[in-house]
Amino acid sequence: MKIGIDIRCLMAENYSGVSWYTFNLLKSIFELDNNNEYILFYNNSKPVDLPKFNYPNVSYVGFKYSNKILNLMFVLFNRPKIDQMIGGADVFFMPNINFSALSVNCQKVITVHDLSYLRYPQFLTSKSRFWHQIIIAKKIIQQAERVIAVSENTKKDLIELLGVDESKIKVIYEGVDSKFQVVNNPVELNRVRQKYKLPDKFVLYLGTIEPRKNIEGIIEAYSKLKINHYLVIGGGVGWKSDAIMKLVRNNAKIKLIGYVAEADKRGLYNLADLFVYPSYYEGFGLPPLEAMACGTPVIVGSNSSQSEVIGDGGLLVDPYNVNEISRAMEIMLTNKELMDQFIIAGQKVAASYRWQKTAQATLEVFKSLGK
Numbered sequence: 001m002k003i004g005i006d007i008r009c010l011m012a013e014n015y016s017g018v019s020w021y022t023f024n025l026l027k028s029i030f031e032l033d034n035n036n037e038y039i040l041f042y043n044n045s046k047p048v049d050l051p052k053f054n055y056p057n058v059s060y061v062g063f064k065y066s067n068k069i070l071n072l073m074f075v076l077f078n079r080p081k082i083d084q085m086i087g088g089a090d091v092f093f094m095p096n097i098n099f100s101a102l103s104v105n106c107q108k109v110i111t112v113h114d115l116s117y118l119r120y121p122q123f124l125t126s127k128s129r130f131w132h133q134i135i136i137a138k139k140i141i142q143q144a145e146r147v148i149a150v151s152e153n154t155k156k157d158l159i160e161l162l163g164v165d166e167s168k169i170k171v172i173y174e175g176v177d178s179k180f181q182v183v184n185n186p187v188e189l190n191r192v193r194q195k196y197k198l199p200d201k202f203v204l205y206l207g208t209i210e211p212r213k214n215i216e217g218i219i220e221a222y223s224k225l226k227i228n229h230y231l232v233i234g235g236g237v238g239w240k241s242d243a244i245m246k247l248v249r250n251n252a253k254i255k256l257i258g259y260v261a262e263a264d265k266r267g268l269y270n271l272a273d274l275f276v277y278p279s280y281y282e283g284f285g286l287p288p289l290e291a292m293a294c295g296t297p298v299i300v301g302s303n304s305s306q307s308e309v310i311g312d313g314g315l316l317v318d319p320y321n322v323n324e325i326s327r328a329m330e331i332m333l334t335n336k337e338l339m340d341q342f343i344i345a346g347q348k349v350a351a352s353y354r355w356q357k358t359a360q361a362t363l364e365v366f367k368s369l370g371k
Helices: 017-032 067-077 127-132 137-143 154-161 187-194 213-222 242-249 261-270 285-291 308-311 322-334 336-351 357-371
Strands: 002-006 036-041 056-065 091-094 105-111 146-149 169-171 203-204 230-234 254-258 273-275 298-301 315-317
Touching: 002 254, 017 285, 017 357, 091 187, 091 273, 105 137, 105 357, 127 261, 137 154, 146 154, 146 357, 154 169, 203 213, 203 261, 213 230, 213 242, 213 322, 242 254, 261 285, 273 285, 273 322, 285 298, 285 308, 285 336, 298 308, 298 322, 308 315, 308 336, 322 336
Parallel strands: 002 036, 002 091, 036 056, 091 105, 105 146, 146 169, 203 230, 203 273, 230 254, 273 298, 298 315
Antiparallel strands: none
8 A cells, every 4th residue: 555644743843742643653653564655745845854764665755835825725725635746645644633635535544632622722822723723623534534543532522522423433542662761870860960950859740831731730739838849840832831931930949941852851750759740631641651651650630531541550630629739749759658659550551552552553544444
């Protein structure tokens, strides 16, 4: 089969959730499959630095159109057809929702990570809400022959909010890279500590800085504690983050370290005494699993996909209850026996998520359309 893949999300300078999902999934697919032909589609009027997938059955087809004009063509005229632009494809895979136009006879597979823009529109800017409206996500998803949901919770949302036929939805969990593990190398740990000027003891949040992640709740819960630990907040700045920044400036024991390079993540997880991630809504939520794999106990929300994915590997809290979050942090940091139990349980749960499994299941979806 000729399989086209949209890799426009890999043009970003700093990767976030969707970009890392796409990179890790494709890397694992190409390692497993040397039979199908893969054509990677991208477009940008400026030079881009794409990851190099050096496999004989993988090729790149790029264009230098203005993204604004091309996206407008997709929306207004449903042209040009991407599969025709890349020389034809039996199957076209979109690892996230994006502007597109595809031929009727080209089989379409799309991954849906979450429907937060429908569940919690108040967490988005007016610009982001407008983007989701003009991209016509519902139409793109309903036209796909197969829809990959990254959790049962996302599958439920697809059925309830968009009326997607359950028979064409396949739940495939994301994976945890094997590089996330306990690190005993003091050189690596000291390098990360010095690079980000980290305190000796700290609680960590790592993810995009935006309202949906409940960072304000984390800060408020942390502020109620009487402990020696600092609160370290890492991640790229998203939308509606002004209120979060104000809270950070008002507390000298809260440290904002900005975007964290991929090479530094596992060291950062290992250095933290506790990882907190009580998000209001997650389609999957990879950072807690990465922290668990590194032997760091985690606190996550008991809602959306978090309880489904984390299970008994982490301490579940109501993200809307600041006192409960604060109490959970206090208990975890002061009860070593409980902390050790969650460290062991967390590593066991994290070990069950591997990108090879994600890739194999995704290949089965492609194969089902090739018959």
